[in-house]
Amino acid sequence: MSNKSERLKDEGSRLQVTAAGATAGLISRFIIAPLDVVKIRLQLQTHSLSDPLTHSPRGGPIYKGTLPTIRHILRTEGITALWKGNVPAELLYVAHNAVQFTTYRQVTLLLHSTFGEGTIPASGESFIAGAVAGGTATAVTYPLDLLRTRFAAQGNARVYTNMREAILRIGREEGLRGYFQGLGPGLAQIIPFMGVFFAVYETLRPHFSKLELPFSSGGALAGTIASVTAKSVTFPLDLVRKRIQVQGPTRDKYFQIMPEYKGAINTARTIVRKDGYRGLYRGLTVSLVKAAPASAVTMWTYERALRFYIALGERTVL
Template sequence: MSLKGDRLKDEGSRLQVTAAGATAGLIARFVIAPLDVVKIRLQLQTHSLSDPLSQRNLHGGPIYKGTLPTLRHILRAEGITGLWKGNVPAELLYVCYSAVQFTAYRSATLLLHSTLGEDTLPQAAESFIAGAVGGGAATASTYPLDLLRTRFAAQGNDKVYASLWRAVAQIQREEGVRGFFRGLGPGLAQIVPYMGFFFAVYETLRPPLSGLELPFSTGGAVAGTVASVLAKTGTFPLDLVRKRIQVQGPTRGMYVHKNIPEYAGALGAMRMIVRNEGFRGLYRGLTVSLLKSAPASAVTMWTYERALKFYSGLGERSEQSL
């Protein structure tokens, strides 16, 4: 089924779109897992590197500075597996998130077409609305996995949670159901404009770049990279606040960074970060986040388009064999 065969969001059946989105998320997550761990460690680091060491209240926590030094520090202190901490809930998160995101994005687009007509809205506006709906639906439905991913990635050699299932049981016992949704507010506040802007830029750039041939890349991958960098930079402070709030609760002082303050809501967290760490504190980990999000988005969109063609081909062959 295709309303417009050359447009990403209109290709394939609902099942094929869901399967392609899940496949893209699975592969992209494994590729960028080490950079994701580094990003989370930098985001949770609350002391200013410009302060004298004697004034830093570290409680034995490590000092990270820069992407490559942080990678080396984790490798040296925790081994190669330290770079894939939290990968199990993260893989589940990316598979479920991508599947829900692309499905909701396609459904929102078709709904706009059926209610307003296909050419009523400019393409950028239509993509922004559909992207925001897709991102919001995926974030809300998979948020507990995002929280678990963050908490496992924040662990050092002293494990806070022995396993995924024990983490679920412990959070439920000590924090209740609400504990799984810490930081959902800034998460939604970040993802709606992020995904809306991402898809708007992506759908705007993809047609003119579609004929671009690059080594190991396509015009779609380039469009996805540019869209991701612009969207991530604009919404990064909310992502950092979300990470800080996700590790609140009874285990707050047990992660690698043992000096994470206690925050009273997203706005309170933002005010405290600016007061104690300066405006730059809201952008801790931005460099590695861009290094992570650009290839992640490129891999996701590249894999999605090819997976969708593969599953669509399977569907056509199945129909022909009947």
């Protein structure tokens, strides 16, 4: 049996890979949605004591760590608030994963046909395919990412009542560029993130595949380690992207982020100047807590969904 037939990314038709990626994104997103809301709130919160919207009457920040933030949201906004932005986020994760896995497979096959299978080291091949796949998926689905952030960030004072209103108002008030605010740092983050993720994942998966774990598989464990590694390396760019995404005419309805951020470099410099380098990693803990189950669920579901669709296709043919 050739190495090509043994690697999951080379199995199945394009439609089956796309469907498996979409299924994985849908399930993964719903499970980790509350942690995503918490992460976004922490990333957008400044620690300036002059900001009344991000601090309690006693002067401390409203959001202090993962569990206290969850308790605060439950107490002040109700349990459904933990899934704010879930509709655009579900669409984002489904579309992003479908495009990502499909592109990853096609780029891998292209590398094989161009340079020959096995010519490029597996880690290098995975880095290239992962970077291209991540960048493509991010660019295509970015407006949904922006909508997810804005809905997750709004508290009891609602900025947008539904997706239709948000789409129309952003287009009317901010123009086409409004849907892509923060795309630069988004691409700057996702390309190395997905490159590192798939490189680590494909390196570890063969060694972990035979592990028998009580609540997981070796592939899920490899996905978890890969995600934590990639997230830690690229997190500052994710925080910069979130700050830029809520800029515009509705900015002061979310958080009083002062001064107004203009561009990725300016945003990073402003954060460092006001909060130090530590400010670039605000929300990293919950991000890592989120990244582990999200990636584990995504890769575990993707592999099994792909096998299901392949088996379904074989039964249909028969």
